[in-house]
Amino acid sequence: MKGAPVQRRRTRQRAAIRAVLESARRPLSIGEVLESARRSVPRLGIATVYRTVGALVEEGFLSQVEIGGEAPRYEISGRAHHHHFRCRRCHRVFEMDGCLPDVRRLAPAGFVVEDHEILLSGLCPDCAAPRRG
Amino acid sequence: MKGAPVQRRRTRQRAAIRAVLESARRPLSIGEVLESARRSVPRLGIATVYRTVGALVEEGFLSQVEIGGEAPRYEISGRAHHHHFRCRRCHRVFEMDGCLPDVRRLAPAGFVVEDHEILLSGLCPDCAAPRRG
């Protein structure tokens, strides 16, 4: 077991990983973060991505988005309440603003609703668009 | 790649696996199915469970229930459309009948909604009850 480090350092790897997640408009998987961050740090290792993303989740900078049985994705914390849409073809996950005011009415009497998630799935605009060429 | 078999056979393994899932009152994970089914077929292999459950999902007998980042679970299909409530204290998952008619309006223009899932979480009646300990 390795205790948490006493201090954090600024490294190219961490800067790249943060930048990728900050500029993303949708939650990213570890693989997506790795691929994007390697554009600025080519030799970036996947273990570093796991460790860095894990640390960012622990410090509250990132939120983990668990969708179905798929690999967890990560997005910047503190955004407005929103839900997600998963494309069954390209498997990307998109954010959808807004919510349904009466979700908690689904719960039968006696249940205390504290949180909820709504996940839509189908085809994203890119995959639904008729392709030509 | 192995093509789907032309016909299905009745075997002790499949009977056991089906029986376990039919008598369950909650969605079961692969491990839970294996453990239960081994009571009637001790040498049952996990690969057979994966293959059989997978086949049952494909033929529509079972539905895969994916909740959060947890291992997928399987339940008998054909029940009325419903969603789930997960108790954060006892971790049980309950079914909630009904739905919200306007869920798919959450999706921005251009997205083709084919399916959706709603997961509420909080405390179930047992865990919300004032009696403690």
Add this chain to the structure above:
DNA sequence: ATAGGTGCAAACAGTTTGCATGTAT
């Protein structure tokens, strides 16, 4: 008799960990 099924072990894929080396402080 034979297509199909099973169990085992090996192969895979995603994630975590150990360690020697590299680097921010």
Add this chain to the structure above:
DNA sequence: ATACATGCAAACTGTTTGCACCTAT
């Protein structure tokens, strides 16, 4: 100088596949 971070590879865990043997039809 030194504690922390990185990259690589090995270790793990959960799932899938190849294959020789078995069995329902």
